[in-house]
Amino acid sequence: MKKALSILLAVVMMVGLLAGCGDKSSKTAEEGKVFNIYAWNEEFKGFFEKYYTVPEGITVNWIINPSDGGVYQEKLDQALMAQDSAPADEKVDMFLAEADYIIKYVESDFTLDVSTIGVKPADTMYKYTVQAATDSKGRMKGVSFQCCPAALIYRRSIAKDVLGTDDPAKVQEALSDWDKFNEVAAKAKEKGYYMTASYVETYRTFSNNVSMPWVDKDNKLQFDPLIEAWIDQAKEFLDKGYTLPAGIWDDEKNQQMFADGKTMCFFGPAWYYNFCMGNAMDPEKGCFGDWAIIQGPQPYFWGGTWLLAAKGTDNPTMVKDIMDTFTINEEVCSKLVENEMQFSNNTKVNEKYANDPNYGNDFLGGQNDTAVFVELAKNIRFEHKTQYDQLLNEQLPGVFLDYFLGNITREQAYANFYQYVNEKYPAIVTPDEA
């Protein structure tokens, strides 16, 4: 009896295996049935599911890993390096990349020149989004569905209390450079407010305006004067109690977005308030509508999500289709602006809303945010990027927090940062290496 049972089981298993083989070999040379997308959060997935109709018979498989600590890149790299040997249904078809590390993928051979599948740079795309996705030989590897000029986002009620006005033009006047920003911070402190909710809040405003990349041509680490300026500012802000010792994504900071929060300014692009300010939109504890945006002390950009095609994809038609849908399809781009508070990568659509006197964003108290961003987008310079930027930008503030809190000297903080860089990127030469 037992013997019969085990033979039966063995036969069933063999049949199962053979059936698996049969599936693969019988597949026609047409496009794949499974579409694999790598992403680091649910943002694009949400838009994709709402505005893109997946062709019949194709299953979309999202592989989502958090970006924090470089986990996303690590998993993606593993998959890309195994791309050639992976079975068709497991090949990466498309992946998302962020401004901090897009260069690594664009310059690599793991991405597909999308002109070969019919994707072309459109006149309506913001120039920097095309430039960022184009390698040094002029091959375009993907597109972005958003343009990410960033703004200073302030609480209207707190601005009224501190500055006596919540009118964007007047608030901008009061915060038009860093000296004025620091003065207002002192005033806010007197009234019992924080200027920002995280000491890292202003980091991108400095780091995305740098005049030299993190490493020089010989791969030597270098500190831009603006990074040093940020270190000075963060130290001063924490010493004087203008901000909190919380990281940019920490709960401690996010709690400040509730109505009972005491923080006046947040910094970020359109994706920041539509995707990361959930607490402010909370129907009970939030403060929907009590916000407005201005340029702030310095124009900058932050992040942005590019869609890149992986070389070896078995779904080129669908890749092209998705890329076109989210960039040149005006209907979809309009919905992104109107329903999702996005700033799309379509100048024509954006300008339509910027010039529409009836358009306003309720979250920002009816302010026309698209009009603000159309102006800010003109300043974006996508320059001085390296493939190492993500971890360097992510962890520099973390390593220096010990210095800001007075646990160690500035010199020790530099030494710890060099050590961190040595561990993460052996190819970078740090000043403590001979």
Added chain:
Amino acid sequence: MSRQREQNNYLRRYRSISYAKWGYLFIAPFFIVYILCSLIPQFLTIYNSFFESYLDGLTQVGPNFVGFKNYVTLFTPDNNGVIGIFKYTSNTLVIWLLGAIPQFVIAMILALFFTSYRLNIRGQTFFKSVIYMPNLIMASAFAMLFFTLFSNVGPVNQMLIQLGILEKPFDFFRTRESVRLLIALMNFLMWFGNTTILFMSGIMGIDHELFESATIDGANSTQVFFRITLPLLMPIVVYVVITAMIGGLQMFDVPQVLTNRLGTPDRTAMTLVMYLNSYLTPSKNYGMSGAISVYLFAITALLSIIVYRSMIRQRSSR
């Protein structure tokens, strides 16, 4: 007569049969798995530590033979004269000791309570399960829980502020002592149950008559413990201390999660394995991490020998 011969034949035949081969066959799976999954990787690690091999973005660099360069880098002081690897070794040992000493003491006391025929505690199985429970939780989940509890906006800080003990939140994760104590506390909570059960089984293995006769001779509890229980328990104690130490030297997940990979503050909660791990992501630097592994192996072997020698000597001198 023929019966006698038959018996002789039988004996001759079976005397020549060796049962040892069955023994070898039964232990073979362990050795095969050990060689494949432990011994070969160990030699590969040593081999790799002499090479420069890492990923630069998506480009593989090496492997190039570099001799002892990785070891030289490991022992070179930084700009402030700190030799990282020594700092992380002492971090690891300090944090381990902070948790391990109370762990051994409390576990010993509990084991004595549970095995005492005088106390005869009821519901032993229940208590044993409960003290073992924390060990069943994944260490990283446990660390995440503590991270939430002790964060600047967590319930512990809120409670202390509401009670008027603190004015503003105390940053548990950016203060050397509190970070180390929290890690030690977590390790203690996770392992004291396990140690208790090991000690209990050791004490229960001691002949009961020894305790009884000692009591009849008028020995008090302290004397019974130091003269009878502890000396006879020594083999178990040595085993527990050495395995706990090896586990302690490999401490990783709790501090990694609790300090968000940085070993804050000022890398004083950075353990050896966190340091090793840092070289692996994202650059897969097998050369440097191999060198750290070899160092870790040497330290573990050395400390184990020291602990073993000192404890065994103590035992024989008694």
